[in-house]
Amino acid sequence: EPEVTQTPSHQVTQMGQEVILRCVPISNHLYFYWYRQILGQKVEFLVSFYNNEISEKSEIFDDQFSVERPDGSNFTLKIRSTKLEDSAMYFCASSDLKGPGGQETQYFGPGTRLLVL
Amino acid sequence: AQTVTQSQPEMSVQEAETVTLSCTYDTSENNYYLFWYKQPPSRQMILVIRQEAYKQQNATENRFSVNFQKAAKSFSLKISDSQLGDTAMYFCAFMAPSGNTPLVFGKGTRLSVIA
Numbered sequence: 001e002p003e004v005t006q007t008p009s010h011q012v013t014q015m016g017q018e019v020i021l022r023c024v025p026i027s028n029h030l031y032f033y034w035y036r037q038i039l040g041q042k043v044e045f046l047v048s049f050y051n052n053e054i055s056e057k058s059e060i061f062d063d064q065f066s067v068e069r070p071d072g073s074n075f076t077l078k079i080r081s082t083k084l085e086d087s088a089m090y091f092c093a094s095s096d097l098k099g100p101g102g103q104e105t106q107y108f109g110p111g112t113r114l115l116v117l
Numbered sequence: 118a119q120t121v122t123q124s125q126p127e128m129s130v131q132e133a134e135t136v137t138l139s140c141t142y143d144t145s146e147n148n149y150y151l152f153w154y155k156q157p158p159s160r161q162m163i164l165v166i167r168q169e170a171y172k173q174q175n176a177t178e179n180r181f182s183v184n185f186q187k188a189a190k191s192f193s194l195k196i197s198d199s200q201l202g203d204t205a206m207y208f209c210a211f212m213a214p215s216g217n218t219p220l221v222f223g224k225g226t227r228l229s230v231i232a
Binding site: 033035037041042043044045048056058089091093104105106107108110111113 | 160163169223225
């Protein structure tokens with residue numbers, strides 16, 4: 001069964017460093033998302049992406065964040081200068097075009113656990 | 118803006134018994150999707166079940182079923198014949214149907230299945 005994959009599974013970085021989190025969405029999906037989950041809290045939306053541009057972003061997704069689809073398979077989240085409060089689990093998700101609403105179900109990757117020291 | 122409320126931070130159930138997790142939501146939309154996701158200790162987000170608001174029939178997936186009450190904006194998850202592997206955080210989520218819209222999650226319910 002197709003699945004969303006994410007690399008790395010864990011990343012430890014120093015405050016102020018740049019990190020790139022990578023995702024490979026399900027191959028026939030066209031809508032992509034990043035969410036984050038701070039330990040013990042609920043999952044929060046960061047950004048959605050379609051047709052090579054951002055569709056929607058939350059207030060969390062400030063100028064330190066960027067997303068890119070550098071080729072036909074990868075979808076990346078870059079944090080330019082990490083802060084302690086960026087420590088969280090980052091989930092990538094993708095969805096297809098089925099259903100009356102255009103897209104129906106978002107499938108999540110296993111997540112990248114980011115720790116900023 | 119849509120909100121999702123899960124009023125039970127923690128629940129426990131004996132193995133083989135049935136448990137119901139509650140979820141309510143607030144929206145002005147008429148058509149939308151509702152989901153339950155499971156997050157085991159590995160922290161991966163796994164889709165359990167989904168419900169389209171325009172469908173009156175409650176969704177079922179094997180031991181998992183929902184009680185969708187649109188007028189009450191209630192979407193509870195029933196797990197029958199609970200198994201140890203059901204131990205996890207369960208998140209209720211809402212999605213509006215238009216465009217590339219994000220999921221809105223509740224705070225989750227931690228379910229423990231006891232042998």
